[in-house]
Amino acid sequence: MLTHKLHMSGGDSKYKGRSYSLGRAGERLGNFMSQESTYNICNRFLIEKMATPLNETCATLERSLRERVPPLLTDLYQFTMAYAYWRAGRHNEPAVFELFFRDNPFGGGFSLFAGLSDCLLFLLNFRFTSEDVEYLRSVLPVDTDPDFFTYLKGLDCSAVSISAVAEGTVVFARVPLMEVSGPLAVVQLLETSLLCLVNYSSLVCTNAARFRLAAGPERRLLEMGLRRAQGPDGGLTASRYTHIGGFDLTSNALAGHLFGIPVAGTMAHSYVTSFSSLEEVWPQILAPCDGGDPIDFMCLVKGWLGHVCQLLGAKPQGVREGELAAFLSYAIAYPRNFLPVIDSYSVGCSGLLCFCAVALALCELKYQPLGVRLDSGDLCRQSVEVRHAFRECSKRFSVPAFESFIIVGTNSVSEQSLVELSKRDNEIDVVGVGTHLVTCTSQPSLGCVYKLVEVRGRPRMKLSEDPEKSTLPGRKAIYRLLDTEGHPQMDLICLSEEPAPKVGVPLNCHPLGLDKAALSIMPAKVTSLRSDVFSYGKITLPLCSATESRVCAQSSLQALYPHHKRLQEPEPYRVAVSERVHSLVSDIKMGNSKGSNFLLSI
Template sequence: MTCYPGTLNQELIPRAEDYSLLTDLYQLTMAACYTGEGVEQQRASFELFVRKLPEDFGYLIAMGLAQALEYLEKFRFTSTHIEALRSTGIFAHAPKRFWSLLESGSFSGDVWAVPEGTAVFANQPLLRVEAPLWQAQLVETYLLNTLNYQTLIATRAARMRDVAGERANLLEFGTRRAFSPQGALWAARAALAAGFDATSNVLAALQLGEKPSGTMAHALVMALTATEGSEDQAFAAFQQYFPGATLLIDTYDTIAAAERLALKVNSGKMKLTGVRLDSGDLVTLSKKVRSLLPGVSIVASGDLDEQEILSLKNSGAEIDSYGVGTKLVTGKPVNGVYKLVEINGIPVMKESSGKMTYPGRKQIFRSSVAGKVKTDCLGLADESNLGGLPLLQLFMQAGKRMQPPENLATIRQRTAASVASLPEQTRYLENPISMQMELSEKLHKLTEETKKKPALVSG
């Protein structure tokens, strides 16, 4: 393995100062080519959208904009970055101006986006970048990374909140199953912003101004049972240091543990606020535990997802809180793409089979009746007579933020309102009917005109 000179972080833990290098190589080689051809400063517009929703998803909840804007604010290349790139030898024939561009460059473009927590559908831009071509190109990878993943988690979380109802507590337990430490932080944030009540991820909770939440693991019960004599002593020891803590009661015999706890609660020897069930027939067990401990909150966990939560509810399970991990932070990907739609004022489009894009800078116009979404119209950004509410807002202009960061409570409220505004059939967990989007007359005309423009072929 060749090691290139420089002092770049080798721990493979992303640092904010290195984010400009957190990109695919071809973004840099294309930027170098643009520079050599003298077009690097031409104004370009790229839009980030999803061509097709994941299977059995009727909508998406846009998320990740906050981290995208933070990234763009800090976007720059240091001398260490440039030295490391030079040392690869890949850019030996790149124009000298490419290096000076990186040395002096920072993001100076505009960003239009739908606010986080907004429901969106296929072929609707979540975000548009308008910037010098080299900048708009280089930021593609990071923007897709954060918006694709957080949008997936937010959508799953919103679906779970939708089926669990307002009264149930939803706890994010996915850190150990997330695809990376960074992914775990983003997953916790997206889940909280989309309706979850708490996360067990201590770093994420504290950074977000939230209180972390959790219970205990089977290891504690087994360790203290082995060393102190019984499961009851393990429970008592934990509650000595954490009074009122939720106890995990399925390490050995769930019902036997609940019966012993009930005796202590009923005799006044113990105050118990919650128990957790992590395995077995959750419907039967929860009903039995409720009969034994009627005033105690029951938390269920163990590979839960939105379908399983709905099934538990429909079966009459006595569950107050759901701890969700693996199936929240993993699953079917959101395949967002980032495509050029305009360069130097010229609308462009991709015409590949199955991957066609619409040309020009666009806006989503959403019409609602009695609080319910009626229609969405995709039009050009300069149209103003289409009716409905324009969803994309200006968040950054000339590299400067135009709106203050939003707190999680605001985004959570928007998510709840967005989901509630959707037709019932769009919210189905299986075979949902997604919203049909209309095209404005001007966008349709521009699409047909752009298709007719012949590709230039040199002889």
């Protein structure tokens, strides 16, 4: 049947009667969706090519970060405070800061912690240039002691250590995710940069995880938000951390290069509209996939177009010549990677017909077209119509390749529209998301804060006019208590000198939040949530690649009970402090009032 049609349309007798068999036998549509296959088929498809792995580009990564995040990219008050510490001889006092956020974003029940690798690379390179120091000299008061600038020039993070949650771990509000210890003035100077690196990374990573939950595990997700991101680095950060959060692909070439994320992309509407006539197509010939002399490809396509219009009941007059020219030209340039955008004029009257004609011609020459992209209108409805047309072609022309084309949908997709899409009939295999993903429309910031908890071994606490802005004093250890089935049950914040909770031994604790009644809990398993990742200026654990952190994120999410992961009205996960932390808070509240009695002994 197919060979008959080929003969009718091709016009080149060489191809008459050739046996026709598509190489994709056995590869069903489902295969294209699974996350595992992302990497297996990366050598075949432009839509998913994986770049050099991270370890080969670590130097590039470090350089890129140093350039994007120089240590001067911080708030001025870090320097004014550093000077005041230095002036008082307190700059080298050992101090401990904690980084945490107060609420899970997007009204959700969880977050993913991200940004750690960037923080560590930032610390490695934390050194002020002479130019930086001269600038600071020009803005600090004229009577600033000049020795302070000499001190700044010699600063680095060789006395700084960090304990942190692994990148990609599911985390919760109020739990200290990073502990930064070192000389008071240095760890104070790090505040803004570390917050900047963790805040958006964790936010967008969490957002991506929610899109993944909305899409289900099978559908492929493509991040394509660079042009709408909040600044160039917003785009680069988004590409990395949405991959960790569960996206499969990015459109961002630099992110592919730096982070080894599979990149995807074929054409924009401008490519299509740049063509107006078939005369612009050059060359017009194409050699078959398995060798042989080039044939007149345009003629072949024209033939197929007639059959397609007939089959689908479409008027040839509605076909845009420029669109056909664009598809032809692209297919000739990329015969193995044909995936055009088909809505530049009208999907049903032109784009779909042009695609089918070119794809049939490619199949005739034993190439395997990939599919189509829809970028406007009702994606669900159109994808069903397009799939129907593909099946008609497959049946009528006996081209099984048409059964397994990918349909990519990209049109202002939000978390909500993805939820709705998953409920409706649709045939979309790959969803591309830009604006709503990278700018986190429903909540564009995470309120991570960096609070002093200890100086010279003594706990510190900030009370506040807003009670929720108070901090938890003292150096901590954080434990995640699991139930008998291995699901996280509660995060427990202890003082670092306390013994770890014991499996099977009940412990008393005080949950944070509105429900503050003390409770007793018996853990079935206890894990320590943080590790030492940076010690006296050295990275002490291998940096995770984006792919490794992505695996961590997905398995961490997997372990969490579904009711905590619900996108709407999740059940809150419990976070508690130990009895000793609880007592310390009370002591400090009382103790400070006592302490001030001698203040006015004048």
